[in-house]
Amino acid sequence: MNKMSTIEKIEKGLKRRYFSERLFQIFGISSIVFGLLCLVVLLTDIVGKGHGAFFQHYIRLTVVLDAEKLGIDDRATSEQIAMADYDSVIRESLLELFPDVSGRKQKKQLYRLVSDGATYRLQGMLAEDRRLLGQRVDVWVSADDDVDVYLKHVDAEKEASSRIDEQQALWLAALQAQGRIEKRFNSEFFMTGDSRNPEKAGIKGALMGSFYTLMVTLLLSFPIGVAAAVYLEEFAPKNRWTDLIEVNINNLAAVPSIIFGLLGLAVFINFFGVPRSVPLVGGMVLTLMTLPTIIISSRAAIKSVPPSIREAALGIGASKMQTVTHHVLPLSLPGMLTGTIIGMAQALGETAPLLMIGMIAFIVDVPQGITDPSTVLPVQIFLWADSPERAFTEKTSGAIIVLLGFLIFMNAVAVFLRKRLEKKW
Amino acid sequence: MNQVFDKAEGISMAVDSGSRRSAESGEVDMQANIPSATVGKVFVDHAKMAIRNVDVFYGEKQAIHNVSLDIRKNEVIAMIGPSGCGKSTFLRTLNRMNDTIPTCLVKGTIELDGNDIYDKKLDVVSLRARVGMVFQKPNPFPKSIYDNVAYGAKIHGLCSSRIELDEVVETSLKKAGLWSEVKDRLNQPGTGLSGGQQQRLCIARAIAVSPEVILMDEPCSALDPIATAKIEELIAELSENYTIAIVTHSMQQAARVSNRTAYFHLGYLVEVNDTEMVFTNPEHSLTEAYITGRFG
Incomplete structure (x- = not known):
């Protein structure tokens, strides 16, 4: 009797199956460990150097x-x-x-x-x-x-x-x-703007600059992005034009950010005459940069709303607009927020496009609004890293800590909002 | 009886795959024998809805061929037929739910109380308030039970006060036979109910806007026999006040709940007649083949 029973065949293959499963798990765990290790090294280095600031x-x-x-x-x-x-x-x-x-x-x-x-x-x-x-x-x-x-x-x-x-x-x-x-x-570090003297240099100027810039970015990109996504998903006819628009949006997400800076310089500053170096123009440029991210993620969020919900609303006579505002938007808002926070985090860390519109200037005064000349956190980090005085080394790391703190705070707010809005069905 | 239907289900699977191979008995050709005109009792007096020469296309493909049918006021009409025969498509043309499919094109006329529902002057929103719909899968909104039922009345502005709205919610839930089960937890999410309760909630939501016609697209296909029995009971009760068109895969259900039955086959309406007639003495050989389970 050479013929093996089914059970014997299965048992023979079992060992190999378990082996490959274990192998895959080991790969997964080791890559996570590697990632965590890099994070720990980075954070200890930054905190070690920066806490002195x-x-x-x-x-x-x-x-x-x-x-x-x-x-x-x-x-x-x-x-x-x-x-x-x-x-x-x-x-x-x-x-x-x-x-x-x-x-x-x-x-x-x-x-x-x-x-x-x-x-x-x-x-x-x-x-x-x-x-x-x-x-x-x-x-x-x-x-x-x-x-x-x-x-x-x-x-x-x-x-x-x-x-x-x-x-x-x-x-x-x-x-x-x-x-x-x-x-x-050093409370002064958080109370003053930049200075040539390291002991007088503070982060507040850059912090407020980043804050105003991101406010402008958020106020422009979220409504525009969501409106574009809703229109494209729910209202636009599916034809060659909308396909073309979709391809273009996807491509825009991959455009190097400095190009947006050049665009901002040419269009906003040179053509429309928006003053340079101010959070307003910075926010506008970063809006261009974050829009594709927000549109793409919002569309994905809208797509993930089950069609049965739309049918239910339409079936009892809700208009298209009511279906969208009463049901589709509330259900897709958590997903849209996720995309927005990714876009905003990207915008917060962006330097290149801001160089093109003059936000790299040395500015001592803390900006009081969106039309005051200012710089932003990543640019401040770059400026300090470039300064010869030794004391700026720890200021640089200190600014990085502040930037990370800002980012964590922003993400925490978004996570909180998302948890509040999330509904199960 | 049951065994016959089980067999019918099995065969319907084979037909689903699109093959035109003959069923077990070997004699019935799916394409052949389609009558040039629907047999049976197509037209009635006092029609609530009058469907005349309707063709439905999905792009190039024609899904419904020249269907004419009357739906009488306060009757329950069941639509049966093998999968893909167009019965659901036909149902959706009755309140223009297929408007949402961009490639879908409807020809012919459908009248509700003598008014063409595809007339440009007629607003689709008011049409759907008059012709409500219950779907195959229970689809309550992820909101509270109260809000689910109140939603239609709210958007149409039917109630001027909270008290009036409370009343509408209560009567609708009572009509749907759900009031006693949920009256203490109206603020809990509708999605937390069982499948059968959810479907009755959807029915309550549909009747809260006081429609004249209720379309039901296989309302029991996702439910267990007990929940199904409850819905069927409910349909019988509702038929006193509403005109109901129901699509079903279950011939027993059609036999139990409907006054008239329409048999669809490959996009054609083959036979319409009183339910008893269809199941005991079908006029057309295709109908007979289907109800005796020779193909699905």
Whole structure:
């Protein structure tokens, strides 16, 4: 009896079947592990480098707000306070701490321990409370970026090639011994715009720029994209023209983004005269870029609504429009939101098209609206990564963390909305 | 009796595949014997709907050939026939549901109370409010039971107040025999009901807009025998107030619920007659072949 029974045949093949199944599982697991590993390495690197950007060393100075030295007379007008010579009182207080320092060169080295921003700090204090005039006050001012970098890395021996010389290091050690140096949370990083001085440079300008740009993008691309998708799916006749439009939309999704930037430059700025470097034009360009993504995903979402629901609505006499607005749209909204969030995430990380419309400019002021010149987070990261000062290294990573945080926040809102809207049938 | 029908089902599968091979008995040729005019009692007095010389095309393909038929007020007319014979297509022409298929073309006239429903002046929305439809698969909206029933009344603006709307929902659900089962959970999703309850909910939704005619496209094909029995009971009750046209695959069902039965074959309407006549004494050989289970 050579003939095997069916059961025997099946059992013979079983081992091989299970083997290939296990093999496939191993492949799957290892690729997931690899992906996770890359993510962990990336995140630890960024957080490791970037967390320093959220902290800053401050030096406590005891300054005498001497009216005469500041050049403020009895009237103490706002103008006088704004124009006063704060540098001299700061220098004085430093010299008071280290009376031995002499010689122009050494003094200059001493003065360099404190950030240029210290004058604004004093000015702000005086503007708030004029009674401080003539008094002796303790004030925490931020340390210079070189000092900050030095202090952050002073424990690690390899950082010897710092821009702080031995003399300055001794002064800093003395200040530390007196408890005049403190590392604090750098709230200024989130409160100010860009600056040439790393210790004064903040992310808020770029953050607000990104926010306004994305608002413009969302407000334009979501309604336009959904309207286009609904029309193409539900109303448009199926003929050669709509086929052509569909092919074109799919192709647009694959166009390199810098092309959209060129288009924006030529059409929005040069032809329509929209001002350059503003979130309005940035949002318009990014709208062009995200539209195909939103249209394609919205169409897929509309297609996935079971036709029986449409029939049910039409069958009791709902008009085409009512069928769409009462049934098709609510059911496809979660899918549309998914597509929109993918598009928005893409737009948030986009740099190339914005370079073409001037959003790469160095802008100090925090934009107050969609028509103020501004830059966006990825461009800010690029600008900082390109800056020579060492302190900008950690600012760059800090900005990346902020960008990722922004992205996570945006996605979380979308996921929340989708969960609220999702219905089962 | 049951065995005969089981056999009929089996054969219908073979015919479905499109082959023209003769059925077991070997004698009945599907193409042959189609009469040039429908036999039986086609025209009646007091017709609610009058269908005259209707042809339906899907692009090049003709799905319905020259069908003429009257549907009497407050009768239940069943449409039977093998798969792909055009009975569902025909049903959908009666409230212009096939408008949604771009390639579909209807020729001839269909009148509802003497008005041509394919007239450009007649609005399809008001037509569908007068001629409601229940589909093969229960398709409640993913909304609450209340909203499902109230939807039609809402969009047509039938109710001016919430109280009136509540009343419409209650009477519709009562007519559909669902009120006692759902009255305590009107705010729960309609999709959470069982299949049979869902189908009765769809019937309640259809009658909430007070249609004159209800079209049912195999309403029981997705339901178990108990749910089916309930729907059949319901159809009998509804026929007192509504004109009902029902497409069914089950000849027992047609025999149980309908006053008249129309037999469709390959897009032709072969025979229409009182249900009893069709099942006991069919005039045409194709009808006889079908009801005796010689092909599906």
